[in-house]
Amino acid sequence: MAESVKDQVIAIIAEQAVLEVGDVNMDATLEDLGIDSLGLVESIFAIEEAFDISVPFNANDPSASEFDISTVKSIVGAVEGLVAQQKT
Amino acid sequence: MHRVVITGQGTINALGADVAQTLDAFKAGRCGIGALDIRDVDRLAIQIGGQVKNYDPNAEFNRQQIALYDRFTQFSLLAAREAIAQSGLTFSDQLAAQAGVVLGTAGGGMNTQDENYRAVYEEGKNRVHPFVVPKLMNNAAAAHLSMQYNLKGPSFTVATACASSNHAMGLAFQFVRSGMTKAMVTGGSESMLCFGGVKAWEGLRVMSKDACRPFSANRNGMVQGEGAAIFVFEEYEHAKARGADILAEVIGFAMSSDAADIVMPSKQGAARAISGALTDAGLNPSDVAYINAHGTGTAANDKTECAAVADVFGAHADRLMMSSTKSMHGHVIGGTGAIELLACIMALREDVVAPTINYEEPDPECALDVVPNEARDAKVDVALSNAFAFGGMNAVLALRKPN
Missing domain, CATH: 3.40.47.10 (Thiolase/Chalcone synthase)
Structure with a gap:
């Protein structure tokens, strides 16, 4: 059975944060998980590769990007949206 | 400790093909950034840059030279021609034996790498031009300057990413200040506006898609440019004795x-x-x-x-x-x-x-x-x-x- 988008995103974040999947709280921010700016850019790259999508994100102004990175939950939601939108 | 002055300057960059055009652009606040004109630009997320436009290498160099000169080397040679002509120096005898060239570049022959990786990986070719290595190597520009102008002293290339030129010019300054040499040719060059060069930068997600707006609250990243600037650093008494036009003094x-x-x-x-x-x-x-x-x-x-x-x-x-x-x-x-x-x-x-x-x-x-x-x-x-x-x-x- 294919993993859900949520499970895959959490797995990517967990790997980046060097945490067990079970330790990634949906309400945590990336900062809470110890992921810095380079870790964030690397996570987004991993997400793009895993789902074959393009994530609109500029590290200079994360808040202006359509991609909401405020919490794990918001990232999962944003990826689900992009997957639905970009699947042809 | 000797005083160090600048007696020649030359450039080619997105603002102009020489110093006069570049300074005119600075004074007018003219922007040299525009749509990139490079192969496969449609596959890039970032499609702007400070590219040197209206430039025809064939008008400047012959076929044999182009076979050896990556674009970053070409830019270095053109900028050096202007700088050394302005300085009025001819490197011979003791001056030539001591004088060298220290240049800054981060990527070296990126266009050469890009073209040849494309040839072997994308186009499946099993053979590349024999001069790929001497063309792409990071010290190629400095080497060609030393050969062209008979600079027989210390010559090398400094690669400290975005600070490469300043490190290079700082070292040239120290060489002249110490008394090691009466003159040095120095500066820097870069040309990584090719598909692979821009694609690599895209990955960091720090590039702007529309403009470079330093210090402005709405800034959204950097925009890559290309070009070179070369200077002649000369010991003050040496420059004064020959009546050279002193452009500025390097003091620290x-x-x-x-x-x-x-x-x-x-x-x-x-x-x-x-x-x-x-x-x-x-x-x-x-x-x-x-x-x-x-x-x-x-x-x-x-x-x-x-x-x-x-x-x-x-x-x-x-x-x-x-x-x-x-x-x-x-x-x-x-x-x-x-x-x-x-x-x-x-x-x-x-x-x-x-x-x-x-x-x-x-x-x-x-x-x-x-x-x-x-x-x-x-x-x-x-x-x-x-x-x-x-x-x-x-x-x-x-x-x-x-x-």
Whole structure:
């Protein structure tokens, strides 16, 4: 059975944060998980590769990007949206 | 300790094919950034850059030369031709034996790498041109300058990413100051506006899709440029004795390492390089009228640089001018400090300060006089040029009006 988008995103974040999947709280921010700016850019790259999508994100102004990175939950939601939108 | 002066300058960059055109653009606040015209640009997310346009290598070099000269080498040779002609120096005998060329470049022959990787990987070819290695190597430009101008002293290339040129020019300055040589050719060159070069930068997600707006609250990243600037650094008495036109005096140089993060800049590291340059030059902070900023237009660099300047200069930070000419020529990576030195020399020689264009909204974290949008007439006796590289490697030069 294919993993859900949520499970895959959490797995990517967990790997980046060097945490067990079970330790990634949906309400945590990336900062809470110890992921810095380079870790964030690397996570987004991993997400793009895993789902074959393009994530609109500029590290200079994360808040202006359509991609909401405020919490794990918001990232999962944003990826689900992009997957639905970009699947042809 | 010997005094060191600049007696020749040359360039080619997105603003012009020589120094005169570049300075005209600085004075007019003209932007050289536009749509990239490179192969496979449609596969890039970032499609703008400070590209050298209307340039035909065949008009400058013959077929055999082009087989050996990557674009970054071509730019170096063209800029050096202008600089050495202006200096009036001919390198022979003892002068030639001591004089060398120290250049900064981060990527070296990136276009050559890109073209040849494409040939073997994408096009499946099993053979490349025999000169790929001597064409792509990082020291190729310095080597061709040494051969063309008979420079037989110390020659090499410095690669410290975005600070490469400043490190190179700082070393050339120290060689002349120490008495090791009467003259050095120095500066930097970069040409990584090719598919692979831009694609790599895209990955970091620090590039702007529309414009380079240093210090502006709505800045959204850097824009890459290309080009070269080359200078002749000469011992003062040697230049004076032959009646050379002295463009500026180089009076100080300092380097520091953040020893912290591979990409995020450090205020302390930058401040140590700036204050180190002041100390090396024997300057008080209040002597400095103009700083050519590193000013990349990224969120992180610009606020960190302003904080570092505020720390070093205290109350004087509000009285000095600091502009980023990257807003016009783009970030020329390993060659950028050399091109930016042209703006420092212009300020010292002509008392005209190049602006930071595309400045739209004040940012409380960049609350300095960034000479927004229009060049300014102002007396400048002392100028600094900042460069802060990925890797946390910083290099700052101090220059004075010739007297």
